[in-house]
Amino acid sequence: MTSGSLDIRPNAVAGPRLHNGAYREGTTSIRSDIEIPLQAPVLDSRRCGMKPLSTESLRSPVDFRGRRLVGSDTVTVDTNYICQEPAPVSSHQPTPPINSDSLRRLCGRLLSMTHQFPALSAAQKKDLHDTALRIVAPGKGILAADESVGSMAKRLAQVGVENTEDNRRQYRQILFSADERINGCIGGVIFFHETLYQHSDSGVPFVKMIRDRGIMIGVKVDKGVVPLAGTSGETTTQGLDGLSERCAQYKKDGASFAKWRCVLKISDTNPSRLAIEDNANVLARYCSICQQHGIVPIIEPELLPDGDHDLKRCQYVTEKVLAAVYKAMSDHHVYLEGTLLKPNMVTPGHACSTKYSPEEVAMATVTALRRTVPPAVTGVAFLSGGQSEEEASVNLNAINTCPLAKPWILSFSYGRALQASALRTWRGHKENQNAATEQFIKRAEAGVNSLACQGKYTGGENGGERGQHLYGPSHAY
Amino acid sequence: MFSRFQHMTAVVKDPKRLRPVCPPWTNGIAAADARPLHAASRHRLRFASMTHQFPSLSPEQKKELSDIAQKIVAPGKGILAADESTGTMGKRLQMINVENNEENRRYFRDLLFSVEPIANSIGGVICFHETLYQKADSGKFFPQAIKDKGIVVGIKVDKGTANLSGTDGETTTQGLDGLSERCAQYKKDGCDFAKWRSVLKISDGCPSALAIAENANVLARYASICQQNGLVPIVEPEILPDGAHDLKRCQYVTEKVLAAVYKALSDHHVYLEGTLLKPNMVTAGHSCTKKFTPQEVAMATVTALRRTVPSAVPGICFLSGGQSEEEASLNLNAINQMPLLRPWKLTFSYGRALQASALAAWQGKPANKAAAQQAFSTRAKINGMASKGEYNPSGSADQSSMQSLYTASYVY
Numbered sequence: 106m107t108s109g110s111l112d113i114r115p116n117a118v119a120g121p122r123l124h125n126g127a128y129r130e131g132t133t134s135i136r137s138d139i140e141i142p143l144q145a146p147v148l149d150s151r152r153c154g155m156k157p158l159s160t161e162s163l164r165s166p167v168d169f170r171g172r173r174l175v176g177s178d179t180v181t182v183d184t185n186y187i188c189q190e191p192a193p194v195s196s197h198q199p200t201p202p203i204n205s206d207s208l209r210r211l212c213g214r215l216l217s218m219t220h221q222f223p224a225l226s227a228a229q230k231k232d233l234h235d236t237a238l239r240i241v242a243p244g245k246g247i248l249a250a251d252e253s254v255g256s257m258a259k260r261l262a263q264v265g266v267e268n269t270e271d272n273r274r275q276y277r278q279i280l281f282s283a284d285e286r287i288n289g290c291i292g293g294v295i296f297f298h299e300t301l302y303q304h305s306d307s308g309v310p311f312v313k314m315i316r317d318r319g320i321m322i323g324v325k326v327d328k329g330v331v332p333l334a335g336t337s338g339e340t341t342t343q344g345l346d347g348l349s350e351r352c353a354q355y356k357k358d359g360a361s362f363a364k365w366r367c368v369l370k371i372s373d374t375n376p377s378r379l380a381i382e383d384n385a386n387v388l389a390r391y392c393s394i395c396q397q398h399g400i401v402p403i404i405e406p407e408l409l410p411d412g413d414h415d416l417k418r419c420q421y422v423t424e425k426v427l428a429a430v431y432k433a434m435s436d437h438h439v440y441l442e443g444t445l446l447k448p449n450m451v452t453p454g455h456a457c458s459t460k461y462s463p464e465e466v467a468m469a470t471v472t473a474l475r476r477t478v479p480p481a482v483t484g485v486a487f488l489s490g491g492q493s494e495e496e497a498s499v500n501l502n503a504i505n506t507c508p509l510a511k512p513w514i515l516s517f518s519y520g521r522a523l524q525a526s527a528l529r530t531w532r533g534h535k536e537n538q539n540a541a542t543e544q545f546i547k548r549a550e551a552g553v554n555s556l557a558c559q560g561k562y563t564g565g566e567n568g569g570e571r572g573q574h575l576y577g578p579s580h581a582y
Numbered sequence: 583m584f585s586r587f588q589h590m591t592a593v594v595k596d597p598k599r600l601r602p603v604c605p606p607w608t609n610g611i612a613a614a615d616a617r618p619l620h621a622a623s624r625h626r627l628r629f630a631s632m633t634h635q636f637p638s639l640s641p642e643q644k645k646e647l648s649d650i651a652q653k654i655v656a657p658g659k660g661i662l663a664a665d666e667s668t669g670t671m672g673k674r675l676q677m678i679n680v681e682n683n684e685e686n687r688r689y690f691r692d693l694l695f696s697v698e699p700i701a702n703s704i705g706g707v708i709c710f711h712e713t714l715y716q717k718a719d720s721g722k723f724f725p726q727a728i729k730d731k732g733i734v735v736g737i738k739v740d741k742g743t744a745n746l747s748g749t750d751g752e753t754t755t756q757g758l759d760g761l762s763e764r765c766a767q768y769k770k771d772g773c774d775f776a777k778w779r780s781v782l783k784i785s786d787g788c789p790s791a792l793a794i795a796e797n798a799n800v801l802a803r804y805a806s807i808c809q810q811n812g813l814v815p816i817v818e819p820e821i822l823p824d825g826a827h828d829l830k831r832c833q834y835v836t837e838k839v840l841a842a843v844y845k846a847l848s849d850h851h852v853y854l855e856g857t858l859l860k861p862n863m864v865t866a867g868h869s870c871t872k873k874f875t876p877q878e879v880a881m882a883t884v885t886a887l888r889r890t891v892p893s894a895v896p897g898i899c900f901l902s903g904g905q906s907e908e909e910a911s912l913n914l915n916a917i918n919q920m921p922l923l924r925p926w927k928l929t930f931s932y933g934r935a936l937q938a939s940a941l942a943a944w945q946g947k948p949a950n951k952a953a954a955q956q957a958f959s960t961r962a963k964i965n966g967m968a969s970k971g972e973y974n975p976s977g978s979a980d981q982s983s984m985q986s987l988y989t990a991s992y993v994y
Contacts, residue, residue: 220831220834221830221831221834417635418634418635421634421635424848425848428844428845428848428849429845431841431845432841432842432844432845435837435838435841435842435889435890436841441889442889472894475892475893475894476848476854476855476892476894477848477892478892478893479888479889479890479891479892480888480891480892480893480923480924480925481885481888481889510893510925511893512888512893512923512925578641578645579855580641580644580645580648580855581641581644
């Protein structure tokens with residue numbers, strides 16, 4: 106039996122090894138030394154059940170609205186899984202008889218669900234949760250700069266630039282050399298593997314440039330989609346092999362969160378039950394592995410907007426997909442407070458003839474999320490999925506002003522919607538670099554997306570009155 | 583419209599089959615959002631699954647269900663569970679040496695329902711079948727008397743538990759047969775919500791995957807049928823407090839059970855905004871040697887709910903299980919003071935925890951009626967305050983001793 110020190114080798118179980126599978130109770134508790142005096146929070150009347158805080162200071166950090174955060178995981182540090190003497194089994198609940206214990210190990214699926222085995226220590230949970238909060242801190246979102254080599258080829262081709270490693274490096278440099286104005290807009294940047302190890306022209310590693318701004322570093326860890334045989338062109342996503350070791354390495358190289366993209370599509374026969382379940386399962390495996398290494402997993406079950414389906418259909422499918430995703434998360438014992446969701450907004454298909462207002466998109470999106478995403482999930486950062494820069498911002502704003510109660514932080518994780526103007530301005534010419542960077546900052550900063558997070562963006566031409574009456578009755582969704 | 587599965591579909595000769603299929607209440611007129619079904623897609627159900635939404639509830643039905651649910655869990659209100667079956671009522675009456683006959687049961691229910699100001703703290707009353715057709719002393723039928731107070735009437739619709747063979751004494755719940763017709767009748771007779779209790783237990787090998795899956799499924803079927811008939815289903819997956827397990831274990835099991843329940847509800851296309859949840863609070867087992875404070879219970883409970891219950895659910899009404907009246911109120915109060923974001927109402931649906939004192943005060947004697955009513959009224963008021971986190975038990979811990987309880991909490 107090992108001693109009780111924390112062991113973070115890949116695949117090691119965090120915490121003391123259990124003797125004979127006995128479930129170990131905690132011994133002592135340590136108080137955390139985080140103590141923040143709290144002001145009275147703003148009572149949001151839409152969020153029922155919130156009670157004004159007393160003025161005495163409580164030992165828990167606050168979120169951007171002055172509400173206390175997850176009190177449980179940050180109030181005390183439980184030494185259950187950190188420093189514990191291996192105690193004789195007899196001092197605890199009676200050890201289950203050998204046969205049922207080995208039976209349990211052999212037949213996990215049959216007995217299942219009855220005993221909790223250590224997955225994350227209190228400190229690990231706290232780290233994950235704090236990181237997640239920092240990524241989606243007030244008014245901040247995520248820059249998805251993780252286009253693979255193949256995707257970058259398409260982007261660069263649009264502006265007539267050759268797809269070489271140096272060109273990709275130049276392009277990312279344009280984004281990362283944005284000045285401190287983006288510090289308040291971007292909470293995290295998702296890197297592609299290659300980019301994680303590249304430098305600017307002056308030899309500064311990109312990772313350092315970003316980290317020095319106080320922005321979290323993320324990395325795309327999946328290895329692309331592969332077909333599911335027997336389906337109508339559906340896919341799952343690969344990348345689980347050796348993921349644990351890769352995560353450990355990424356963590357050392359500065360990453361604190363990761364992203365994994367699963368793709369589903371809507372058609373007459375899709376998404377099939379297999380596609381939904383397999384993608385949900387693979388997402389949950391990825392999350393479980395990431396969390397073991399202190400990396401916050403961003404869950405991305407993207408429903409493509411291709412097709413002529415209408416808004417209702419997209420909402421329905423989104424609800425089914427997300428329900429499956431979170432069931433899988435539960436089954437794989439994923440710590441929800443230490444994850445983020447990156448879903449598609451609920452929109453009609455590109456070829457749908459009916460046009461919908463941003464309020465309708467917002468109502469459908471928020472309704473779908475309310476029905477499926479547990480409140481414990483820290484934040485939801487929408488993907489832009491082919492929407493124009495303007496469209497993405499307007500929709501995000503409508504989502505934030507939707508009059509339904511939303512218990513998660515709502516933000517953005519945009520690739521094209523943040524970079525398109527910058528790319529067009531650059532066109533591969535060195536002399537355009539500064540102008541291109543300005544374009545990027547404008548998109549990120551000038552109040553566009555970050556204010557959209559807080560529901561203040563008033564839109565391009567029609568600055569106007571997007572009153573609540575435009576949302577319509579929620580029970581119609 | 584051609585589909586690649588055409589060879590698998592029935593030959594469509596009758597043009598009538600191409601008409602949109604409408605639920606009966608629309609009088610054959612498709613609602614604006616109803617999706618026309620052609621024969622091909624109906625037969626494609628198994629292959630396509632999940633891709634097409636078929637009409638289950640119209641917007642008006644959804645609104646009705648949602649309104650009823652909101653009314654039941656209006657701020658400061660909870661549910662009186664007065665749905666003890668005849669046998670269970672017998673056990674209660676036996677404790678005060680009262681004969682278990684129909685009149686006594688009627689008298690006691692009337693005692694409770696006729697208390698004047700309870701509408702301030704009671705949003706809904708769950709009745710047993712028999713009670714629905716009994717009359718108050720005033721001569722009105724109970725459903726009418728309750729409704730006149732602005733309280734919503736509910737009905738227990740399950741038919742008790744049934745064994746799951748091959749498990750360690752686990753059960754599922756029966757009552758689905760003819761449930762649709764029964765619900766339609768109850769709706770006519772004045773009910774607007776229903777309750778169905780599934781039971782799970784914690785032990786070395788329980789709850790098993792089968793018990794969880796089966797109970798979740800049967801709850802989802804019940805919910806689906808209720809909504810079709812305009813009744814708001816209260817979903818009750820009770821995990822018994824029997825056993826020596828600690829708080830952590832109960833939290834873990836509760837999370838697994840609720841995750842399964844909400845997945846089943848999603849699979850069965852249940853309209854979450856028109857449902858309510860009636861779970862157990864997360865507590866240690868009765869024979870657990872360690873004692874936990876209300877704050878610890880509250881933290882574990884709210885954490886478990888936040889991880890599993892979508893915010894579309896309007897309200898969560900806790901069952902009291904075996905808790906004493908005071909314990910149940912203190913725990914509910916602590917739950918509503920938790921510094922975690924709670925997007926649903928958190929209130930009570932108490933049976934014993936509301937009626938115990940009243941029963942004890944009554945003792946079967948009409949002379950004690952006022953005292954019994956007073957006892958009930960007090961409990962109702964206290965729980966109403968607890969559902970807002972405003973209950974301040976007089977003579978109990980002041981602020982400073984409340985504070986010290988926070989530092990000893992477990993990480994959940």
